Amino acid sequence: MKKQRKGIAFNVSMLYIMNIAKLIFPLITLPYLTRVLSVDCYGVVSYVKATMVYAQLIVDFGFMLSGVKAITEARESLTKIGQITGNIIAAKGTLSLAAFAVIITAAFFIEILRENMLYTILAFIPIALSTFLLEFLFRGMELMHIITIRYVIMKTISVGLTLVLVRGNEDILWIPILDILSSLVAIILTLIEVKRLGIKISFVNSVKSGWQSLKISSVYFVSEAATTVFGALNTILVGIFMDRVDVAYWAVCLQLVSAVRAMYTPINNGIYPQMIKTKDINVIKKVIKIFLPIVIGGCIIVMVFAEPILSIAGGVKYAAAAPVMRCLVPVLLFSFPAMLFGWPTLGALGKAKETTKTTLGAAIVQITGLVILGLTDNFTILLVALMKSFTEVCLMSFRLGYCWKFKDEFNHIDNEEGK
Numbered sequence: 001m002k003k004q005r006k007g008i009a010f011n012v013s014m015l016y017i018m019n020i021a022k023l024i025f026p027l028i029t030l031p032y033l034t035r036v037l038s039v040d041c042y043g044v045v046s047y048v049k050a051t052m053v054y055a056q057l058i059v060d061f062g063f064m065l066s067g068v069k070a071i072t073e074a075r076e077s078l079t080k081i082g083q084i085t086g087n088i089i090a091a092k093g094t095l096s097l098a099a100f101a102v103i104i105t106a107a108f109f110i111e112i113l114r115e116n117m118l119y120t121i122l123a124f125i126p127i128a129l130s131t132f133l134l135e136f137l138f139r140g141m142e143l144m145h146i147i148t149i150r151y152v153i154m155k156t157i158s159v160g161l162t163l164v165l166v167r168g169n170e171d172i173l174w175i176p177i178l179d180i181l182s183s184l185v186a187i188i189l190t191l192i193e194v195k196r197l198g199i200k201i202s203f204v205n206s207v208k209s210g211w212q213s214l215k216i217s218s219v220y221f222v223s224e225a226a227t228t229v230f231g232a233l234n235t236i237l238v239g240i241f242m243d244r245v246d247v248a249y250w251a252v253c254l255q256l257v258s259a260v261r262a263m264y265t266p267i268n269n270g271i272y273p274q275m276i277k278t279k280d281i282n283v284i285k286k287v288i289k290i291f292l293p294i295v296i297g298g299c300i301i302v303m304v305f306a307e308p309i310l311s312i313a314g315g316v317k318y319a320a321a322a323p324v325m326r327c328l329v330p331v332l333l334f335s336f337p338a339m340l341f342g343w344p345t346l347g348a349l350g351k352a353k354e355t356t357k358t359t360l361g362a363a364i365v366q367i368t369g370l371v372i373l374g375l376t377d378n379f380t381i382l383l384v385a386l387m388k389s390f391t392e393v394c395l396m397s398f399r400l401g402y403c404w405k406f407k408d409e410f411n412h413i414d415n416e417e418g419k
Helices: 002-036 039-060 063-073 078-109 117-132 135-140 144-165 174-196 206-241 244-261 265-278 281-304 306-314 316-327 329-340 342-349 352-375 381-405
Strands: none
Touching: 002 039, 002 144, 002 244, 002 265, 002 306, 039 078, 039 117, 039 206, 039 244, 063 078, 063 135, 063 265, 078 117, 078 135, 117 174, 135 144, 135 265, 144 174, 206 244, 206 352, 206 381, 244 306, 244 316, 244 329, 244 381, 265 281, 265 329, 265 342, 281 306, 281 316, 281 329, 281 342, 306 316, 316 329, 316 381, 329 342, 329 381, 342 352, 342 381, 352 381
């Protein structure tokens, strides 16, 4: 158990380093891009980025969860790991083609994408290349340091060159081009690590096996798809019904929210493999006791200092978005337990369907709310933000209810980890 505890600590710390990097790198590019680009141009960049979230969702298809589970259960056999990896690559390759078709089709109906078609296509290429990054493999083998080191190298390249090459609106194509370059470097690093681990990726019966992988992962995909509704759908609708200034305001606030929520992810990803093996509810309780007070303190800071935070992040011209930022504070608070009660808790019990139901339920709440706002001519950026916060509360409540329902299925291991 002591060895397992060190494993959790090491993996969480590695993921925290990566997520700190995910926080730092955007905080470097955000104030830079908001200053060198016009508000309208930054609105385009943000909108295309939000659209690519859907493309990434299709390509990933829940493999970040189902793949991790499959690799974790097959860790004693490198041959089986190679077969699983090959199956997932084959499936994600097919999904990349489907995602590209969806993006191109959407571009013909959404003006902001149609007017920036080349930028949109270039922005999609890193999404397709992510097929070969094999993050599910390294997470399943609990080799989080590989993911962290690779990510830092990727972002150092793209962010560093962005600061050098992007000087104004006319340079925005460099943003996706640099992402493509950094993705290619990451793929090379990935292949080196796979070879070092002695894993031989096989594609035997890849069509049949890939289809089987898609079927297994579909329940995870539905959950991930519903989760995406909380984020990107709002930005898509804001871009359709509001002007580009509102898109830019929303994007800056949401990026700050995402940066904070990214700090929650290492905890969930770090304990997920361990919870699959032990199902020890004491791990979840300890995480809540340690981190929830920190989350609450951070929420108070954002509520009080919204204007200076936005001024520092995006420039003085974005301080006007402070009311939106304050309306999104409940997202910061309730998303932490909502994430924790999801896959690391319910998912570890094998309650994939129940976890998916909670996400779908919250997504239905949000979609219904957005429709009501539109039909009653109240589709404003503040009300959209409040609706996003309300659905996060619903998601947490739904998952907590299921955790209580299945409480007898958890283990209560009497050790220092649970005290």
